[in-house]
Structure formats: C-alpha cells, structure tokens
Amino acid sequence: MRMTTIALLSQSYDMSHLVASIRRAAPEFDVVMHDDPRAAHAEVAACWDPPRGAMARMPNLRLIHSIAAGVDNILSDPALPALPLCRVVDPQHARGMSEFVTWGVLHFHRRLDRVLVNQARGHWERFDQAHPAMCTVGVMGLGEIGSRVANDLQRLGFTVRGWARRPRPLPGIELFEGAGALQAFLEGTDVLVCLLPLTGETRGILNARTFALLKPGAKLIHVGRGEHLVTADLTDALASGRLGGAIADVFPVEPLPVDDALWNVPNLIVTPHMASVASSETIGLQVAQNVQRLLRGEPLHNVVDVRRGY
Incomplete structure (x- = not known):
C-alpha cells in the first residue's frame, strides 16, 4: 500500500x-x-x-x-x-501578537518615535509622560488574537475600544459592531491596530477614508493581512501628517521588494512579517x-x- x-x-x-x-x-x-x-x-x-x-x-x-x-x-x-x-x-500565536502590538503602542505612547528622530539629529528633548488612559487604542478584529491584544492593553491602563462584525463581550472595552459603527470607532482612536481577517469587506480597508476619520496625527499598527493596506494612501497620510506614524508588518507583496518606496518613508517602521510566527x-x-x-x-x-x- x-x-x-x-x-x-x-x-x-x-x-x-x-x-x-x-x-x-x-x-x-x-x-x-x-x-x-x-x-x-x-x-x-x-x-x-x-x-x-x-x-x-x-x-x-x-x-x-x-x-x-x-x-x-x-x-x-x-x-x-x-x-x-x-x-x-x-496556542502561543496570540501571546506573540500581543507582545508585538504592546511594543508598538508603547513605542508611540512613550514618544520613542520622536526620540529616534532626535537621536539622528543629536537633539536632546525630554517628553512629558502621559497616563496610558489618555491614549485610546482601537483594535480592528476581535477574534481570539484581537481579544487577547485588547485585554492585555487594557490591563496596562490604556483606554481600549474594539470593532468587529460581531464582537464578543469584553468587559471594560467599548465595542463597535458592524460597518455602521466604523466611523464612530475611528473618530475616537489615537492608535489604530488592524487584526482583521481578509474578506471582501476588509480588503483595502486601511485607506485614505479610514485615515481621514482618525484623530489628526493618529498612529497605525498594521498586523492583519497585507491586502488590507492601500500603500499609496498610507504614504500620503504620513507625508501630510494625517497619520503621525505607522508600523507595518504585512504587505500586499511579500517579501517587500528591495526597491519598494515604503522602506524609506519617514515615520514608518517596516518589519518583515514577524509579529507572531508559529x-x-x-x-x-x-x-x-x-x-x-x-x-x-x-x-x-x-x-x-x-x-x-x-
């Protein structure tokens, strides 16, 4: 046989x-x-x-x-x-993703993005330390991983909200359900975290309209699927200051080509699909x-x- x-x-x-x-x-x-x-x-x-x-x-x-x-x-x-x-x-995937997202949120919350810019210029500047509750983190996608990320950030003291097609109950986290609630969810978000599955409805969701609805200068942490991201809209939002910074771990084409312009976009950290790997x-x-x-x-x-x- x-x-x-x-x-x-x-x-x-x-x-x-x-x-x-x-x-x-x-x-x-x-x-x-x-x-x-x-x-x-x-x-x-x-x-x-x-x-x-x-x-x-x-x-x-x-x-x-x-x-x-x-x-x-x-x-x-x-x-x-x-x-x-x-x-x-x-079973360890959610933990690894939560570690990565927590690092990203703290990177922006503690102004380490600005520290790195200042270091390159030899400029010494201390920033005020804000309480994490003053920072609202919006998590898109509340499956097993998104729920773990939202709960871990809440335990650190951040104000956390979540958006999903049908969100599961998460005590202490403000929930927004369905397409009709997307605008209200985005308008109150300081750091947007994308953990959505890729579907016909979510393909290209990280676009100019989404970025325009966020608070001016909001940050993006993209760890969902590459095809969620409209890269030209991300570049434009960072250049205009609509987005104050971004971390992107997934891209429409991977590996990201060596000559791709995203490698050199100011205020963007590119990571090689490493947020969490089985x-x-x-x-x-x-x-x-x-x-x-x-x-x-x-x-x-x-x-x-x-x-x-x-």
Whole structure:
C-alpha cells in the first residue's frame, strides 16, 4: 500500500524546514517539496502562497492545509479545488501578537518615535509622560488574537475600544459592531491596530477614508493581512501628517521588494512579517494530526469556512 504523501507548496516561501517537522510528528507519511515528482500524486497539500492552479492539477488531493493562521493566499486561487481547507492555530500565536502590538503602542505612547528622530539629529528633548488612559487604542478584529491584544492593553491602563462584525463581550472595552459603527470607532482612536481577517469587506480597508476619520496625527499598527493596506494612501497620510506614524508588518507583496518606496518613508517602521510566527514543530504536529484524522474519517481541526474566508 502506497504511503500517504504530503506536498509542500509555495511560490514565495522556503518550506523545506517543515519536511523534518512533519516527519517527526508522523513518520508514516511521505513529505515532499513541490518540485518532487511525487508531489503531483499527493493526497495532501500543505501551503503558503501556492502557485495558482497547482492544486487543480493534483488528482489525488483530499485535503488542503495552510501552514499559518491565514488562508487568503490560498483562497485567492481561482482554480482552488472544493476540498476541506484547514489552518494552523498556534496556542502561543496570540501571546506573540500581543507582545508585538504592546511594543508598538508603547513605542508611540512613550514618544520613542520622536526620540529616534532626535537621536539622528543629536537633539536632546525630554517628553512629558502621559497616563496610558489618555491614549485610546482601537483594535480592528476581535477574534481570539484581537481579544487577547485588547485585554492585555487594557490591563496596562490604556483606554481600549474594539470593532468587529460581531464582537464578543469584553468587559471594560467599548465595542463597535458592524460597518455602521466604523466611523464612530475611528473618530475616537489615537492608535489604530488592524487584526482583521481578509474578506471582501476588509480588503483595502486601511485607506485614505479610514485615515481621514482618525484623530489628526493618529498612529497605525498594521498586523492583519497585507491586502488590507492601500500603500499609496498610507504614504500620503504620513507625508501630510494625517497619520503621525505607522508600523507595518504585512504587505500586499511579500517579501517587500528591495526597491519598494515604503522602506524609506519617514515615520514608518517596516518589519518583515514577524509579529507572531508559529514554530515549525507546531505546524508539523497540527498538519500531521489533521492528516491522521482525515485517514481515520474523523472530524478535522481548525476547518476554514470558505464563504467567510477564515
């Protein structure tokens, strides 16, 4: 009987380190890279930004598995087969994201953005220390990760508000629900944090209109999905002072090209999609366990609702 084959598919990311991780979790599986001839006959595709149309040419495919929490780069394939799609949910992912966002909020709240500018000029200036309650942080997206971020910031004393399609109850945090409440949510926000899933409604949501509704000089921390961001609008908002600063960790094209103008935009920190990354062992274990469940006919874990996009 032929071994079950898992093919690792990506057109932009080196997934070779996952071969050993999946094999350690399930030695009974054959794990191959996309350019291996055996990949064409694989039953499972483990993916990040897979080549468009590749999975439609795999006749034995039974399961598609993202190697991350996001699946938008898989769903964008117009030829995607109608098969179960799962994602990785790392129990430490929310903690890592909260650490990154907390750093970003403190970076702006304690005026470290201005300190770095002054350092480059050799200019000594001490800033008043404001109470965190005077800073309103608006979190877009209140799933497991967004809720953790909002709660952690509130515990630090920041005034926190959240916006989502259907927000879950979060004691002490002002909630705004649905598209009709977006304007009111933005108008009171000093630091905007994007943690939304990518859907038809949220694609391009970080645009000129959104930035114009924020308090003048507000800050942006973008750790959602690259396609949320209209990069030209971000550049214009920073240049005009409508936004006083931004941290962007995700971009429409990744890796960000070396000649991209965003690298040199004043008041913008570019980070390389590092806010929170699942470990190779976690990815390998969750992919292997779902393949085992598939073969046993058991319900899969972390199945994506393709209609909703997450």
